[in-house]
Amino acid sequence: MNKDQGREAPNRSLANSPKVDEAMSALLAEARLAARWSDLSPDVRAAHHRILRAYVEDGAPPNISEFPCGIGAELSQRDLVHIRDGKIALAYPFSTAVTDFTVRSTGVEMHAVCAIDALGVAAMIQRETEVSCLCPICRTPMALTVAADGLTITNATDPTARVWTGVMEVGSCAADSQCTSMRMFCSPEHLEVWRSDRPGMRGFDLTLEEGVQLGAEIFRAFLREAAEPGPEAIDT
Template sequence: MNGSAVSRAARTEEVRVALYAHFARTGAAPTPQDLAGAAGVTPGEARRALEDLHAHRDVVLDPEDHDRVVMAHPFATVPLGFSVMGRDTLWWGGCAWDSFALPHLLTGEPDVLVATRCPACDTPHAWVVGRQAPPEGVQVAHFLTPAAHIWDDVVHSCAHQRLFCSPDCVDSWLEATGRPRGYVMDLPTLWRLARGWYAGRMERGYVRRDPVSAAAYFAEVGLHGPFWGLPD
């Protein structure tokens, strides 16, 4: 790798870290101008870094406006069914997985309040989610899109990782929408899935899991079956 490529990679990493720090602090996406000031780069370099991060699936950019970050998992800028409230900051939770993951990255928050509505019957639900143990509750999560296809349309996939009152509500929603059954898990399994999935993402040098290490992680937290690329 030549010096120019190294320099571009270094700038991109500085922008990535600045972007996540801004999301954590404010609950909102930074602009290229915000990132330029925080990362010590020009606005043009910040834009190129965002495009590089999008290409490597570290962020999701608005297809019509590459200055706008739609998602930087587990942060989101669009409502996808969840809100996550800390002591002083409100975040959009991109999905059930990401909403439960946020307290594990937000080290300044002892816990957060995750709120949503059941997609089947509109019943409101809220849990205090922390880092020590899963929240209590009989609700279940339903994930529609298999893990191997999440990035085929990542916003659609995240919008359909939802929490329901019960398996009966999942069945009612599937019947009403005509969608195929995905994967259903209880709250402790969801919490374990979220707990370590993004470990290190706020720090320099973070590397996304490859398919092999991802599958090993899924098995470790208690998931199973082809939906997760695992044996039944």
């Protein structure tokens, strides 16, 4: 991985779980990292940051027409931002449409693409966040608070909840493929019910703590500026 590619690429030093390390290796192959981050121009990087900050500050993305021609197409090609019907539909970890994964921070409500995305927001913005997810089996809401360090869970309504991280062919858009299998379940039993309908699905059964670690490793560097030695809070 070249130096430029590493600025926003995942930080593999945050987790203390071998299972998280294994999941990271399965999810983010070197070729996929290169396709996302290699030779990212300053203009494209700045546009990506601006879009992410808009979600965090306003709960919604800016209008794609505000950016120079071609920026949106490159971000889409890199599977960082996707534009549908002339509007920004998602910019990982955020979704413009309402999802089962809600994040709240400093009074702003945001929706995440999947459970791992929601769990990684605190690490990315370096702010305490409240995460709420719906169990896909019983639709029970589960809530937890992730501290500003992005790794510490300070409160969880369902401490035995499980986070399933599926591994599948990504294609051109992870949100339409891999992310559909990244869910939070209110209990190990409901995870098994869900998995029983998907025999042969490869993936990782994670605790809440492991899910937060995985989210932090993936997203912590997404808002890192080129000149910074490490990720900083979004409002600094």
